Amino acid sequence: MNKLKYERPYIKKLTAGAMNKFGSLSGSQPFKFIDNVPVKSLVEAYGSPLFVISEKHIRRNYRAAYRAFSTRYPKVQFAWSYKTNYLNAVCNIFHQEGSWAEVVSGFEYQKALGNGVPGNKIIFNGPGKSKKDLLLAVENDSLIHIDHLEELGLLLPLCEGLDYQPKVAIRVNMDTGVYPLWDRFGFNYENGEAWRAILKIVNSGKLKLTGLHCHIGTYIQTTAAYGVAASKMAALAIKCNTELKQHIEYLDLGGGFPSTNTLKGAYLPGTDTMPTIDDFAEEITGTLIRAGFENDDLPLLILESGRLLIDDAGYLLGTVLANKRLSDGKLATIVDIGVNILFTSFWYDHQVSPADDYSPTVENTVIYGPLCMNIDVIRESVNLPLLKSGDHIVIHKVGAYNMTQWMQFIALRPAIVLIDEQEQVHLIKAAETLEHIETNEYIPEHLK
Amino acid sequence: MKLKKNIATSESGFIFNPATGDSFSGNAMASSILLAMKNGEAEVTIKQNILQKYEVSPEQLDRDWDDWIVQLKEANLLETGSYDGK
Amino acid sequence: MTANKYTNLCIGVTGLNANDNPGPGVAVIRALKEGLGAGVKIIGLSYESLEPGIYMHYLVDKTYQVPYPTAGTENLIERIRHIHEKEGLDMIIPNFDAELYNFIKIAPQLKKMGIHTLLPSIDQLLMRDKVNLAAFGRQNNFHVPGDYKLSTEADLKAAAGELSFPLVIKGKFYGATVAYTLNAALNAFHQLGAAWGYPVIAQQYIKGTEINIAALGDGKGNNISIVPMRKLYITDKGKAWAGVTIEDPALIKLANSFAKATHWNGPYEMEIMRDGEDHLFILEINPRFPAWIYLAAAAGQNQPVSLVKMAMGEDIIPFNEYEAGKLFIRHSWDDVVDISEFQQFSALGEL
Incomplete structure (x- = not known):
């Protein structure tokens, strides 16, 4: 006799404000395949947890973003934000598509060189460049974006004896009406600090001011802020032209575009509320075109978008370890994915899907990671079908920052695979081993 | 363990506790177990029936049974002391 | 017809x-x-x-x-x-x-x-959003109370400095509390932020007479119907529990200026405070019918019916009369x- 499908017994109290199945199924459709590759087979082959990146998705995102800007503006260049995800395989997809590299440390700079990016296509940002880093950038003819006057002070002596002027830009911060104001980076526009920095650079006679850079914030959900930024940057560039006869070749508007993840505390889901890349492109390019540049003299527009291009191309697969009831009767589900590898769970309500078929009953649960730490919470409250230990889950839109900000803590970091356009799976980073962690540890003689 | 005597269960899976005024809905498995419990069937009999009819291991069922009892206690549907003193 | x-x-x-x-x-x-x-x-x-x-x-x-x-x-x-x-x-x-x-x-x-x-369109919806109302008022020469967007406790302190107590603390979608002290304002800020997200809004408190207007815009800059109501009894949640239709050309004019400025499409409610100097402050624009909309029908302008006919494609002749002095008394049952x-x-x- 064929046995019936089993579901664990479950009762739900009916209350006035009850979350119900009509309001709660969001995100819990079974998600069995990523680019036609079964989730189950991925976990079997590479272990759990496992990061999965879709090459198809990355290329689609890049092309959509490039199209949004390039159909509206004649000169557009993207530079891949290394800190968002600097796996070499990922960087090379972007470089193949035509992206330059945008780096913020000597380490990232070396990675970009290693990936074969020509020096003059590396943008060097960030407040922490060392003298050694700067020298390397000068020698490679990279675009150095100066963050503060100390950096300018470091840079000027490096130019002694050179028969060319290293190319620099300054980072400008400004009030665009968004909160918080990122005035800790670069020079302020409103109080004239940016203009004074420009004068210092131009008057030094040793550096070539080729561009202006800003990056107004992160996860900016209003296009208007970019309009303000573009108009202030354009005004500054035009002022350089008219008052200093200094031609500004490019404006780098940075990144900060949101993905469609839902921020904690947001009322409506990100998929419905976030402006699209076309909305941002329309605002930025429209502002620049109307800004009053001489005919045919529009500056190159550089964008350093990271999150928008990679977030939804990344998945994190995991396994349910256990279910338990908390003291108040609420269900808790423990999975093998901890916050140490999913940093973004601190600010997103990540969508979580079961990877297997399930029955229609759902129960509200809190999802905990495997760390022995109270803060290890993946979702405080999510309605999921009744999962049992051994079931797989898929966490969506994890491509940005998690694979760079993750930390080795309590557990080792998992493997990362890439599914290429032909739906073939490639290991692009092996799971960490004890050896990796201990290879540069030393034990003093007396403690052996 | 015993269900409180006056718990009202309906065919469509609703449970009403007249003593507290609370209502619950249960899935099919919950409904059939509740019915068996109301009929006074013993835990071991109920479990045997489930194992015969459904695709589930005894270990899994034992774990889920413990969880079930916690749910019933939390819902105030068990006679007091009927489980703790088992 | x-x-x-x-x-x-x-x-x-x-x-x-x-x-x-x-x-x-x-x-x-x-x-x-x-x-x-x-x-x-x-x-x-x-x-x-x-x-x-x-x-x-x-x-x-x-x-x-x-x-x-x-x-x-x-x-x-x-x-x-x-x-x-x-x-x-x-x-x-x-x-x-x-x-x-x-x-x-x-x-x-x-x-x-x-x-x-x-x-209404998304743009219309956003323009009257609590978060944008003050800017909207400034642009279109409406009286609107000063406000301050709150994302942190520090913002609230700044708002208190600028607008001074009492402050009306408002949730992004719903809820408003009049706070007389910083502590009360902080409580309201956290509560409303948790319920409806950020920013929370702190609004200057305007003293005066509360008036609501139920109106129906045709999307072309005109109103099909306008019925003003003076609140007579207000619950501790600030809701009208009794109110009377009133007649005042200034209110009709205000609603017409609003429709003209926004080309509002569909129902809306204007929450107005008339201060001691007869200025009409717009406290809020609700992008829907008010709960007391049956009073408008009883006073001669059945807005829900007009809405249905408009939605089904009929050209509606604007109402030009309603009965002032119709009173609603809400009760529980x-x-x-x-x-x-x-x-x-x-x-x-x-x-």
Whole structure:
């Protein structure tokens, strides 16, 4: 006799404000395949947890973003934000598509060189460049974006004896009406600090001011802020032209575009509320075109978008370890994915899907990671079908920052695979081993 | 363990506790177990029936049974002391 | 005018929460039934299982549970498709601020399914948003209280410095508290932020007489109907529990300037404070009918019926008269049903 499908017994109290199945199924459709590759087979082959990146998705995102800007503006260049995800395989997809590299440390700079990016296509940002880093950038003819006057002070002596002027830009911060104001980076526009920095650079006679850079914030959900930024940057560039006869070749508007993840505390889901890349492109390019540049003299527009291009191309697969009831009767589900590898769970309500078929009953649960730490919470409250230990889950839109900000803590970091356009799976980073962690540890003689 | 005597269960899976005024809905498995419990069937009999009819291991069922009892206690549907003193 | 065209319509209505912080749904339905006849089929759309309208079988033919706005448009459209297959909806009248964004987004899809709506645009919705109201007022020369957007406790301290106590602390979608001290303001800030997200708004407190205006815009810069009401009794939640229609050309003019400035499409409510110097401050614009909308119908301008006719494509001649001195007195009334109705609705989402 064929046995019936089993579901664990479950009762739900009916209350006035009850979350119900009509309001709660969001995100819990079974998600069995990523680019036609079964989730189950991925976990079997590479272990759990496992990061999965879709090459198809990355290329689609890049092309959509490039199209949004390039159909509206004649000169557009993207530079891949290394800190968002600097796996070499990922960087090379972007470089193949035509992206330059945008780096913020000597380490990232070396990675970009290693990936074969020509020096003059590396943008060097960030407040922490060392003298050694700067020298390397000068020698490679990279675009150095100066963050503060100390950096300018470091840079000027490096130019002694050179028969060319290293190319620099300054980072400008400004009030665009968004909160918080990122005035800790670069020079302020409103109080004239940016203009004074420009004068210092131009008057030094040793550096070539080729561009202006800003990056107004992160996860900016209003296009208007970019309009303000573009108009202030354009005004500054035009002022350089008219008052200093200094031609500004490019404006780098940075990144900060949101993905469609839902921020904690947001009322409506990100998929419905976030402006699209076309909305941002329309605002930025429209502002620049109307800004009053001489005919045919529009500056190159550089964008350093990271999150928008990679977030939804990344998945994190995991396994349910256990279910338990908390003291108040609420269900808790423990999975093998901890916050140490999913940093973004601190600010997103990540969508979580079961990877297997399930029955229609759902129960509200809190999802905990495997760390022995109270803060290890993946979702405080999510309605999921009744999962049992051994079931797989898929966490969506994890491509940005998690694979760079993750930390080795309590557990080792998992493997990362890439599914290429032909739906073939490639290991692009092996799971960490004890050896990796201990290879540069030393034990003093007396403690052996 | 015993269900409180006056718990009202309906065919469509609703449970009403007249003593507290609370209502619950249960899935099919919950409904059939509740019915068996109301009929006074013993835990071991109920479990045997489930194992015969459904695709589930005894270990899994034992774990889920413990969880079930916690749910019933939390819902105030068990006679007091009927489980703790088992 | 032939009424026949409308007598058998099937209309979905939200906002059945006729409780102490009432949604307009039940009042809208009452106006529809009165204006279009008892043959109109009303499908209630409710979020929670104790919204009183669900159990008012004399007004609501059947009610379906719909997903909370937080579940997103995909879930909403899926649910409506299911309801539409069973009931054949001709129209939906959404009555909650928080759900409007989603309904506006799916309106084109609804249209394809044969379900009519009459809604403002996303831009119109955002322009009168509490967060943008002050800027909107400045741009269009309306009196609007000073405000301050709050994302952190530090913002609240800055707001207190700028606007001084008392402050009206407002949630992004719902809820407002008058705070006389920093502590009270902090409490309200955290509570409203947790409920409705950030920013929370601190608004300058204006002392005066509270007046509400129910109006219906034609989307071309005119109003089809305007009915002003003076609040006579206000609950501790700031809701009118009694009010009277009043006549004042300044109020009509204000609503007409608003329609002209925004080209508002559909129903809206202006919350006005008339201060000691007779300035009319706009405290809030609600992008939907008010809960007291039946008073407008009783005073001679049945806005819900006009809305239905407009949505179905009819050209409506604007109202130019209503009766001043019509008084509404809200009261509570206990409907009694069996627990099984509650159980069925809670668990199955239909009743």
